[in-house]
Amino acid sequence: MKKKAIALLLILIMIIQTSGCEKAESEKTKTLRVGVVLYASDDKFINALTSIMKELFQRRESEDLKIVMSVKNGANDQRAENDVVDEMMDAGCDILVVNLVDRTAPSKIINLARENNVPVIFFNREPVKEDLMQWDKMYYVGCDSAQSGEIQGKLAADMIKQDFSKYDKNGDGKIQYVMLEGEAGHQDAILRTDYSVETLKAEGIKLEKISYQFADWSRAQAENKMQQIISKYGDTVELVLANNDEMALGAIEAYEKADISLDRRPLIYGIDGLDDALSAIKKGTLQGTVYNDKEEQARNIVNLAIDLYKGNSLSSYNIQDGKYLMSEYQRVDISNVDDFIN
Numbered sequence: 223m224k225k226k227a228i229a230l231l232l233i234l235i236m237i238i239q240t241s242g243c244e245k246a247e248s249e250k251t252k253t254l255r256v257g258v259v260l261y262a263s264d265d266k267f268i269n270a271l272t273s274i275m276k277e278l279f280q281r282r283e284s285e286d287l288k289i290v291m292s293v294k295n296g297a298n299d300q301r302a303e304n305d306v307v308d309e310m311m312d313a314g315c316d317i318l319v320v321n322l323v324d325r326t327a328p329s330k331i332i333n334l335a336r337e338n339n340v341p342v343i344f345f346n347r348e349p350v351k352e353d354l355m356q357w358d359k360m361y362y363v364g365c366d367s368a369q370s371g372e373i374q375g376k377l378a379a380d381m382i383k384q385d386f387s388k389y390d391k392n393g394d395g396k397i398q399y400v401m402l403e404g405e406a407g408h409q410d411a412i413l414r415t416d417y418s419v420e421t422l423k424a425e426g427i428k429l430e431k432i433s434y435q436f437a438d439w440s441r442a443q444a445e446n447k448m449q450q451i452i453s454k455y456g457d458t459v460e461l462v463l464a465n466n467d468e469m470a471l472g473a474i475e476a477y478e479k480a481d482i483s484l485d486r487r488p489l490i491y492g493i494d495g496l497d498d499a500l501s502a503i504k505k506g507t508l509q510g511t512v513y514n515d516k517e518e519q520a521r522n523i524v525n526l527a528i529d530l531y532k533g534n535s536l537s538s539y540n541i542q543d544g545k546y547l548m549s550e551y552q553r554v555d556i557s558n559v560d561d562f563i564n
């Protein structure tokens with residue numbers, strides 16, 4: 223009887239101890255809730271960057287850190303995006319990662335974040351500096367848009383200069399070009415357009431603009447616009463500069479459908495270095511692109527989010543003006559495209 227009672231007591235003590243232990247462990251495990259809000263659901267570049275982010279957050283999980291990343295989007299409407307952020311705050315969020323719909327209208331989101339003391343990492347769609355300066359817990363992860371325009375212009379200039387008479391198909395001493403622009407007001411659309419053209423001119427190439435068309439970063443829209451240009455100007459276009467790869471691929475598609483053979487097509491350049499564009503370079507339908515380093519931008523967002531959450535020092539980061547974490551663009555053409563295909 224006595225023995226049984228002692229054994230029972232021992233078991234009881236063990237149960238209490240182990241459950242006590244478990245409790246201590248679960249208290250040690252913290253959960254970082256990251257709210258990611260995208261401007262839209264169907265942007266190829268943004269979605270590629272977001273899946274890398276997801277993978278990197280998963281890799282950073284450990285016994286004492288659980289990370290929950292939730293992804294929502296603003297359906298291309300700033301007010302809808304504000305509402306999404308509002309809901310995220312209510313549901314509980316430690317770090318906000320924001321890809322603005324309208325980069326000039328972040329006030330509502332900034333106010334919500336401040337009220338809830340939730341640090342914000344903006345990415346890809348750059349708020350103006352005055353807005354970023356409104357609170358010290360806000361950062362921007364992105365690239366120098368002007369640099370991508372410069373590299374694109376240089377890529378085209380180098381090619382054209384190699385054999386001017388070949389690319390000046392009508393022999394008038396000028397290069398007739400079409401510009402396919404991203405979204406009006408986007409820093410990448412404005413600066414890529416400017417710097418690409420200015421760089422070509424600075425390289426001594428005489429240009430004649432045939433058409434500037436907004437195609438909102440979209441392959442389908444660019445194909446449509448290019449189809450109209452082809453039916454109006456035939457195959458007289460000598461150069462197509464697109465603010466991103468999707469639009470460059472749309473232009474290529476228009477030439478395919480118009481049944482214009484490769485040797486009668488213009489030189490075509492994009493920006494981003496997404497998989498489809500890299501294979502188009504391999505095929506020879508796209509002459510070049512500018513690599514938009516989604517891996518590094520995702521890494522910067524993930525590292526920054528975790529360090530902000532833990533309250534770690536940010537002294538190892540190269541943060542400019544206390545706000546900007548920038549990546550370098552890289553030139554891609556047939557000579558080095560294999561380095562980018564993994």
Ligand code: BGC
Nearest residue numbers: 265267346347410439466494
């Ligand atoms: C990319 C585009 C993308 C846009 C979205 C740009 O940096 O080059 O492909 O559509 O960002 O904001």
Ligand code: CA
Nearest residue numbers: 390396397398
């Ligand atoms: Ca010409």
